């Protein structure tokens with residue numbers, strides 16, 4: 001490890017694949033070893049629920065309401081710079097949004113490296129293996145292509161949620177991932193459980209070599225600000241009709257795709273829709289569970305904090321690819337009751353009605 005630079009690890013992977021689960025493991029391990037990690041978390045929504053799950057002693061920077069690979073790319077550089085100056089951490093972990101294009105994140109970090117001495121040691125792509133196979137069978141769509149890109153750019157791939165598929169399917173997913181990225185280390189995991197040796201390896205310098213090579217070999221489109229990305233700031237469709245708040249991320253990313261072939265550049269963010277709902281009353285948990293069970297397929301991800309009617313307990317729910325987890329939390333500081341839904345073209349008004357009925 002080069003002592004002059006601070007190692008930086010990027011956690012990428014589609015919505016709900018297990019990035020925060022991995023982040024928490026890494027933080028536990030590194031803090032137990034006496035290291036001082038700092039975290040940058042990026043969410044497409046307005047709220048960072050995952051910060052609630054982290055130890056209050058860890059320095060966390062949040063980049064909300066935008067995707068670090070595009071709209072708030074400049075902010076990432078500034079955050080890294082500020083973190084380095086104010087905290088001088090031993091390492092920086094960046095959890096990207098599930099819809100971030102890894103090539104763009106890599107470039108945003110590279111730009112930051114011009115300001116402060118940091119070095120990317122690893123880009124870990126966490127894959128919800130059941131979700132990945134499902135999309136592979138459909139074989140099309142921006143979501144699948146984004147997942148492919150996240151796999152292609154990784155130095156390490158975790159085929160996570162292995163508990164949700166058979167051994168045969170796991171071996172199929174392994175072959176698919178290896179075909180997309182023969183240079184990466186591939187592991188299958190349950191709740192991102194990786195060994196201490198691997199966690200150590202993540203911080204070692206050699207890991208980024210194949211990644212950099214892939215970057216230059218395969219992603220030959222022009223960049224360094226000259227990539228023709230004319231972001232028409234978000235067309236924020238903010239309908240403050242009481243509680244709902246929608247973001248239709250309709251920016252036009254005019255990448256010069258002629259230069260991108262054969263590996264096109266997928267900014268899945270432009271087709272992603274975010275709906276935020278603030279609860280103003282306690283929630284009937286059974287109704288919430290039923291409402292989530294009935295969510296349309298194109299809602300990929302939902303998270304929220306609510307007060308349970310009856311017990312008055314504060315709860316966090318996590319929904320990813322048709323699986324729901326609800327856990328009791330002790331909020332750090334003042335935290336509102338709020339839920340965020342992320343997906344593609346889902347009927348927001350219908351969702352709003354159902355949310356109202358849970359109260």
Ligand SMILES: Nc1nc2c(ncn2[C@@H]2O[C@H](COP(=O)(O)OP(=O)(O)OP(=O)(O)O)[C@@H](O)[C@H]2O)c(=O)[nH]1
Pocket residue numbers: 013014015016017018019020021022097098160161162163164189190191192301318319320323324325
């Ligand atoms: N069954 C199963 N569930 C898992 C596994 N790993 C994570 N989860 C659950 O999947 C949900 C999403 O996990 P997160 O770690 O929050 O996923 P994420 O990638 O950070 O999600 P976003 O930040 O929204 O993109 C949570 O409810 C986790 O408890 C696993 O291996 N198996």
